[in-house]
Amino acid sequence: MPRWGMVIDLDRCTGCQACSIACRTENNVPACGDRNAWKGRAIFWNKVVAVRMDGHGETAHGPHGAAAAHSRPRFRFLPMPCMHCERPPCTMVCPVRATTKNVEGIVMQVPSRCIGCRLCQAACPYSRRYFNWQEVSFPGDLGQALNPDVALRTLGVIEKCTFCIHRFQKVREQARAEDREIREGEYVTACVQACPARARTFGDLDNPSHAVAKLAQSPRAFRLLHELGTGPQVVYLHEGSWQDDSGLPVRDLLSKEKEDHG
Amino acid sequence: MADRDAFTYFRPLIHTSWGSLALLALSAAGAAWYFFGAFYLQFFHGHQLTGQGTHGAMWGSMVANIVQLIGVSHVGIAISATVRILKLRRYQQLARVAELVTLVSLTAAVCNIAGDVGRPDRFLTNVIKNGNYTGPFVWSASVITNYLVGSCVYLYLAMRRDIYLCSCVLPRRRWLYRILSLGYTDTPEERENHERTVWWCAVIILPIMVSVHSVYGWVFGLNSGRPGWFNPFQAPYFVLGAIVTGFSGVIVITALVRRVYKWEEFFPNRMFKGLGIFLGFVTLLYLYFLFSEVLTGVYTAPEAERGVLHDLLFGRFATIAWAATVGGMVVPFFILFVQGANPRICSMRVVVAAALPIFIAMWCWRYLITVPSFFHSHVPYRLAEYAPTLFDWSLVVATYSFGVFFYLSLVKLLPVLEIPEKFKPACPARPPRITLGERRRWGALKRVSIGATLATGAGLIAAGIASRHRVEIPAPAIWISGIVCLWTIPLQACLLPGFPSAGRVRAHMARMEPGLLRAPRPAATAVGLTECAASPATIEYWIDEQFGASRGIRRRPEIRGIG
Amino acid sequence: MGAFVNGSAGLCLAVLALACSDGEVTQPIPFNHNIHVSKNGLACEDCHEQVFTGPSAGLPRVSVCMGCHDSDITTSQAAAPHIETIRRHSKEGTEIPWVNLYTLPHHVYYSHRRHAKIAGIACATCHGDIGKSETPPRLPIERTLDMWNCIDCHRERGVDNDCAWCHR
């Protein structure tokens, strides 16, 4: 049974946000307009967060990248899909089983079941869940571009990254038709396909032959807020600086130890 | 004498002033706005009308309000239950005022929850049909239903006699009270039966009320990802908060009732003083909890955690936090303390003057529990400031005016005061018709049905819990129906005509109370309450009925209408 | 007062009655499955072309109808006007505006290929013996099927009921 996961190489990431747009077009996410955007209601299943790493501005929690060699604003561009945790806090609190952990590791959201109580939203430490604060609107011809494979969400429900489940369903069907397992690279999410810098890799974390499985073991690998014990299935590789090839700053080594000791 | 009593006891039911009509209309309008705003506007135009946002406050003033109302709802029953169990005579009349508060605020809270979720149309059906047992929301649905049904049953049984009296005494709407009293005839054994049942209800309800607010503590406390929420302390913290809120709320409302209906004799200052002392005590306790929470927050490791606390103490929420804590808790506490310590001071005004700020401060603290956490998400998003919009505020206000409306109509419909036993109707509405033989049969039936209900209820609950994992089975629906089922037991116990156990009969025989076995004859038609001279009232009554004629000392009830 | 009460009550009940019965649809052509399937032994996939190849079975395009009805194979007078309609459509190069009744809610991924081809489930399992029906169905399948049908059927066949397999 595969366990789908993603590895995002922050060293390669350019912060170009192609993933965000790819996700939006693939999953029929509407633009929410200025007023709602300023209210923090813009929906990005996949949001690129600029994290100041140098102490100025707001700093990221969780393991930091290489310490700044010289004083300059250090940004980490953190592409944030749903982490598809192994122990998702959101599925625990959902009162109506609208969000569930799939047997193949995908945290699923069924908007047509959701009652919009926003408990899951509050529970998610990564804030990767989005509530539909206003009507979906695709004025004029924009509706033509909607992806027929993905249903639109009504207002008043939660939606989130589903690892492009509709792609998965098709690929899975094809595999069944040919009576075989799903090949590596056959099922990738829209963001992975779009990423021009190839910062993202997608595949089966439990299958040693898959690239993600190897990358997830890299010394540069870290999981966001792993101290919360959610066990994200989206793994990040932090930046290595140009000179030192050990790559790992102290903080990460420490946090890795923590990881090892449980 | 008698009619004056009746008039004082039933004042709200008998006479309605223009003022209260106006208030009724006003609050009705408010309630209407709530339902329009929450269930029409929000439903079709989304929660964008509120000030909330995903990267910002996901929950806002409405949630604060819900917690507040749930808090208030507890204490109603809590008070009356304590009064019952400990037989606190001084506070006896407080019981029903408080119970009505429970009923109202609980309903209002449920309305708020329904208005706060994105899809109220799915809300109840989905939670009950495919509820997920790990979700605190489902627990709250269960416990709230439990609590609502329970308190209704409790309220009704405790009130039944008075309703019956209404049906005998009031000039208008007797038909209504006759329906409501469901064939209650004020026989001593019925009374005794009721008291026993109600006592048991009280005993059962107390722990339930603890459960409800604990659940609300857990709604917040179980979110590991939320700085400021995630601590094991949350449940007791919330329960205590509820007690503080509730007491302040009940004090204010009782004061109003007393003011409006001139019931100084039933709600004496000394009662308020007592309440005040208790309120002061719990407030102090709450302050202590608060302090210890802040302390842990300040010392605790996670940055976000510290961020929240810092924000509360010195940051963007500092003003409201300090104002609420000092102006709304410390100062009132000292007021109450002074009053409590000083035997010469004993005034309702003082207590209310302390209770009101406490009530408001508690609301503020609900708000401060809910909102600040969102401004310290672990991942540094750019967060939108949250301020409740006019719409938010209007809904909050509207909720309370809904409460006012509901409470007022209840007061106008039901007897608020418990009418002491020494009063009996000059003319019993109807004589008990059931003969002794029938009673035996009914009694047997009753015992069977109660046993059956008990089995069914327990079974349903067990079945529901057992099937919690099955997607296709509506587990919560099952266990909730089980709970409701169980709550019919006290009703049965009181409503079904029964037959006292042989033991009890013997006891009564020993105390030579003939009435238990014999039906009273219909008395002459009359109105008004007549006060029985001696007690035990029953004996007096029956001797009078039996031998009065021969002894020629029949007491005629005065025939006079009531103003 | 009383009048108002009576009035409102009556009105509400009326609306309630109205609300409970709702829209049946009529197809542009009263297609007779019985003649085509039972009498002339057409298979489902002959007209619903992608039933074995795609998620949706597909409604017959004009070209499919014209495959047979180009020549006068129909003698019945009753059918004549409808045949004409078909021909008109094909002449104008427009499609027959079939009303798609058998669409599941859009948040469900239901693949005919997956069920009819790979799993080899008979069409009648869900569609009943529509092959014998004289007139096209009037109610959308949502009214006759709901998620619990899927779930029960899956359980019978030992397919797991994970949300992610069907919901999207």
Added chain:
Amino acid sequence: MHIDRRGFFKLTGGAVALGTVGCKALERGYPEEYWTEKPPVPGAKGWKQGEERFIKSACLQCEGGCGIVVRVVEGRAVKIDGNPDFPTNQGGLCPKGQNGLQVLYDPDRIKGPLARRGARGSGDWTRISWDEAIAQVARRLSGIRASGGSHTLAFLGGRYRGHMHDLVRRFLKAYGSPNDIDTESICDSAGKTAHWLSQGVRERLAYDWDRTRYVLSFGAGFIESFRPTAMMLRVFGQMRSGTPGQRAKIVQIEPRCSVSAARADEWVAVKPGTDGALALGIAHVMIRERLYDEPFVRDHSLGFERWTGPDGQVHAGFSGMVLEKYAPKDVARTTGVEAGTIERLAREFAAQRPAVAISGRGAAAHTNGIFNCLAIHALNALNGSIDRPGGVLVQRHPPFADWPDPELDDAARRGAMRARVDLSDAGTPPLARSQMIGLAGRIETGRPYPVNAVLLYYTNPVFSAPEPARFAEALSKVPLVVSFSPFLDDTSKLADFILPDHTYLERWQIDEPAAGVGFPVFSVRRPVVEPLHDTKSAGEAIISIARAIGGTVGAAFPWGEIDMIRQMVRGVHESGRGSVAAPDFDEFWKKLLAAGGWWDRPYGFGEWEKSLATSSGRYEFFATRFDESLDAAARARRPAAGLAAARAALHADLGISARGGEACLPHFEPVRCDGPESEYPFVLISYKPMTHAEGRGANQPHLQELFGVQFDRCWEPWAEIHPDDAAAIGVRDDDHVRLRSPAGEMRVKVVTYDGIARGVVCVPCEYGHTAYGRWAAGRGENPNRVVGAVPERIAGGVAWYDVRVSLSKA
């Protein structure tokens, strides 16, 4: 109120009924499912239900021309992804490219030809038929031509791709107008000119990124806006993937810590406009320590050492000048970069070969832009990176066939003789090819001759040119303004006729990616959906206008646009080279469309005559071409004076402080800003973020919504200033400030940012449209209003970054 028993029961019943009905009604009224099924597209017949096709085409969200694959379902384009085979982007795509569907399906597109009814800019249009539109425009144009004023037609063109520029040139030639005015001058004329002077190639250079190990990026938006964007993103990822120490290092040199700088390995903050000095400082170290590539300099360069020209004149050498004038400590003073850093950069640059130095608008869009670029490019020469693996390449072009020359009538010939309207006065920059600056003024004043007609293709000067307001006025003086824009943008709003073009997903076009991979490559842009509206590709429109004008003009276009395209491609087929091969042309064409493009790997190194196309056939440190043109200009301007005197005077005119031959060497010139520093203490930098598709992204809501990734801001502009400056003028985040320059002023929100030097204000381009659809119009104010027309006097560019402003709380 008295309620009797029956009433009570009725009420209860009523309430229950009401409740049920209410719920029912809610369910009904509620949009439970928004269906994504849609009515069939007209013309999408032959699509099975749910059928999907993947059609390869080319992107046009910028000039990158990346290969795309469009997923089309039932005749609707629903997703755009990168074409995995295409050599530049190799399957990746930038956000702009991903978002192309919002260009195609923009609800505010122009639905058909429009003729102005009300006053200019009143927005009062009448829909007319294409024939009518063509006829009317043609009548006006032929009228102008008949009156012997064919040269008074000016064609303003922006994003010409593939065949379009040739087509327009052909039209102008046949019609008889010299005024082919493109937007190069407001883009990066300086860079191209520098390449021309030093290497003889007047276009963007390509770089062998896959093998480069060190990048000095001078003011180039390496990630955000260096073209082809998607390829740069891919390249960045690739550079980062190597093991530390061996993998490429990227050094970003610019005053602002942009996304590129933040993601680069090192950010060197330099004073605006002093990039050239820094480059020369680095050169100094390399020469002093003999770190430069001596064989290359010896064999392939001119003017490194002191040398004697054919005319026996002795010229100072580059090395001498640099060693003398640009010691790190002096450079440090000019640039604000520590001498130590300069030394280190020089050593790293020389050690980590192959290494390249690239220059972008940040270095080029200054009054001294050309010299900056020359100096920066000189580093490549010193490092021997010219035409080497991992170095600078010269983009090779596909062997397109030409169209047969049109025969011209004498009206055309006469017209072609006339001077260009944009380059025709005494102050004309000697190396300019076309010039936006001052154009408005010339049109207004009617010198040298009044402009009677302006045709606009893919350009929006009223938004994107400096002093946009002035441009609007100028246009109001022009009797006939015709726009081919598919959107009602700021300039089209002022037109008399709008002949709406197809969007790039509806049209035929060949596209050659802006210098990217070096080896020749082109893609074919083809309709992926039927045209949505009653639009017509601009090429077709121009052709039919020409035909309607008739005579030789019409005769110049015997074929339709698609035939012209195929004609060009025939050449490629006949050359028999490249990725697509087929016996006959139709086969070739089919294969070409299937592949989405044609390319001819690998890049041929060592073809010096191609890559060093200067007169001397060497890399010219001393730009002989420049020398000649300066002489020519000097003579032209001051025939009376002797050459030396004239040159001196010319230098004064052009603001070149260097004397004599040094002017033609890569050297540093201080920038000239208008407005005294005392009054305008801040320097304004208007930069391009990733989501800004050359000012054409504003009408795409998705791009608007993730506009500023660094500050997570969207939907409105902002001005970044250093926290200390902010404190000094007493503003905090989200306060409004007023930017004033001699040219104009704007009001904008403040973002304090410690990632920029003090005394610098940064404003992103994109906002301040007055039209251009519901999402673009009326958002914030246009920074170009503040940018005065500070001319770059040598190649006629705009010195975008030499703008001084004052800040005040507003």
